[in-house]
Amino acid sequence: MDLSSVFSLDGKVALITGASKGIGFSIAEIFAAAGAKVVLCSRKQDALDEMADQLKAKGYEATGIACNVGKIEELPALVEKTVAIYGTIDILVNNAAANPVFGPVHETSLEAFDKIMDVNVKAPFELCRLCFPYLRKSSNASVINISSIGGISPEQGLGIYSVSKAALISLTKVFAKEWGDAKIRVNAICPGLIQTKFSEALWSNDKIMGMLMNHLAIKRAGTSEEIGFMALFLASAASSYTTGAVLTADGGFTI
Template identity: 45%
Template sequence: MTASTQFDLTGKVAVITGGSRGIGKSIAHCFADAGASIVIASRKQEGLDKGAKEIEKSGASVLTVATHTGNDEAVQMLASKTMDTFGAIDIVVNNAATNPYFGPLFGSDESHWDKIWQVNVKGYYKVANACLKSMRDRGGGKIINVASILGKIPGSGMGIYSISKAAVIMLTKVMAQELAQDNIQVNAIAPGFVKTDFSRALWQNERLHGAIIRQIPKGRMADPDEIGGIALYLASSASDYTTGETIFVDGGQSLGPSI
């Protein structure tokens, strides 16, 4: 097998949650360039339309489905609309996540826990579960869960979010173990700080941004396009013997700052 066939996604159908912008859109672009048909799902149709227009430039077929990934009915609808349009699902990227609360763990409301858990953990399981039958019927598939470096290092003021991302790392292992017999590989990507809307409050604040940069040996935050290539590896046959892994893409931040 050549390098280009290993990374080829021609004939594959990929569902990407949170695909309208940021990391999800960058992953969608990469998969579209590699030949996949793309389904992007997020809550707001306006953002999906904008994202789809950009992704379609590569010549890929793109379906948009307005979906709240914490909602059972919406998730079922995402899977059934994908099946109606493309007839199959081969790749699922669980990427849509939320963090409605910045502050200490001791002082948080139960509603913060519920919201974060509903989308960041149960939402990932629900989307994978809704797409599972098609992957089994196809004789295999790929599930990619977007975790975070904060699943390994607690983010100050982001405790519940950090706990949810640690859960995503374990969810990935459990899914990988259960689905290995179905030839479905399940892996996670754990980005460090990436310049997107999600992290805007951090990189637009000069003091915070400076403090973050000092923790990263690479000396800068990532661009969303620096995540797409890793996702392509995990979505393609190049990763057929890789499962249950979490790949940290963090500019060396897990290593600690360099002196």
């Protein structure tokens, strides 16, 4: 049995938000290595161009399109530019996230609440809606929402962020149920502690890491590549009967 085709994304077009670094870039690189044409999205075009050039240097097809997903009015242009370049969208990865606060939930301002919800919930919702006309034409359409273990059980100091990620899990299940007839699969990944710039405040703190290690079956922080490989499974034909799933990659934290 030749399994190479099962995990192939040859000819597919993938739009990935928050893709200039960390988990988003790892997903983009792994998808590109699997044959996809990848569109990297984040706020700064110069950073995107640099990362897209890294992929092109490896022989991959990649384009960077700047967009602040927290500004809903910018999302239509992101989708339109992607389609103008590659003709369609087969895979959407909602990875971009915001968490401007760390501390007691009652100290979270309404401004911070709105920013978190705009980026973590409203943007994935709107991008799904905007991509729907293209996804429904794909032979293997897949939407992958990057949630968090905080969406399963609230994390201390990350109250509203956890609320937003719980909402994203629910949104995943709603779209999965409603889009089944359109043959669009929608799944969520819930990373635990992954060693990225976004989570540096956690993994660089020895006290916090010491407490976390007591709850981990696999006693280390995860890597962005490990999330990328799980995303490849969900994007490929290997998961053709999987939709509405909420998969954890957390070293056993939620056991």
